[in-house]
Amino acid sequence: MTFDVTLSFDNGPEPEVTPGVLDVLAVEGIRASFFVLGHKLAMPGRRALAARAHAEGHWIGNHTYSHSTPLGLGTDPEMAVAEVVRTEALIGDLAHPDRLFRPFGGGGRLGPHLMGPAVRDHLLAGGYTCVLWNAIPRDWAEPEAWVETALAQCRTQAWTLLVIHDLPTGAMAHLPRFVAAIRDAGGRFRQDFPPDCLPIRRGRAAMALEPYVAAA
Template identity: 25%
Template sequence: MHINRYGKIFSKIISISYFITVLFISQYFGVIQFNLKPSETKGEIPKQFEETKAALQEQMEKPMIALTFDDGPNAQFTPKLLEGLKQRNVHATFFLIGENIEQNSNRNLVKQMYEEGHLIGNHTYRHLEITKLSDEEAYEEIKSTNDLIESIIGKAPEYMRPPFGSWQRNLEKKMMIIPVLWTVDPLDWTTENVDEIVNKVVTETKENDIILLHDCYNSSVIAALRIVDLLQAEGYQFVTVDKLLLN
């Protein structure tokens, strides 16, 4: 968090300008072909570009929210969740526990998450409350999971969710990692009632919210996919937390 507001706005302007510039250059150098007729290239803005620009603008104007999952990966339920998110073209953020990564074939699930465009975050190695540990113990809880994730996807996480929401501020600079909490919590780990989970999230969620769920329960996975369907129908777009924090 601690991200300068003006820096975020400037970054967004630069990103949009870069996209438009690349699109024009790509067209004229043949990287992207619009298949235009000769009469359409004489000083006129290509129709295809206008359509692309309109689609981009429409997407940018949709209110953004982030769907996040703690305590995975889970060999039984995470694959079902990943398949459902892929079908819906939705990217989420997964805060992983080191011990769980090392179980069964869960390393492959981490790789799949990353390759399918999801953001991978740290949730400590043993799901211990950071504030009840010494500085050295807390450091090792985070570092061991960072190292494990990096060995799978080629880079260490930049974001983490501290278990129970308890955090030591001095670790941010020491670990070069950003803590991410949440704004909507249906307490899905306390119930198997899918409707209850869905209703709580859908009725409470608003723009820029971060939704907390868990991919280690079947009821949570079923609820998550229903939540996506309902909130997409309301016009929301799901993004990873890094994009939300930079918005």
């Protein structure tokens, strides 16, 4: 049985990790997406890592500025929107045409804590695409064991949008092993996203948004 896998990397860029991830992807001929944090892009030298990823054909997305609190959990509406706006400004010309945004889930959870009404309205008005996920192998907590978890998750569905993290945990040292395991199991890598992971597409609701938006 064949299956498809879309790779996405959250919470970078990290100078000690992201270059190695890009090297592996280049060798393996895989294009992925990097959902970056605004406060890291603002650090010296880090935007250049996102620029390298972009130049090598990867997609750059917005993963909030501070990654401190999910944007549906009581955050002041103006501050919540600013988490998106500040990061998008820092991404600048590296942004994907569809203005990719991934909310912070707090351990990979999906639910109405992801965003409040103000953020939803900003994404719709600004033509954003909201990119969720359907597999989280918790590589940040299990840097040695995540490959087996991820492989099991990918083999249970036809198309997986996997979230892993280019963070200095040691997890990305196992990226080549993961790629080999997926291919040995009949998996194929692709860059686009499963439609059921995109509740907002180019500023339009593609499905019911209530499961992902906190009550007003």
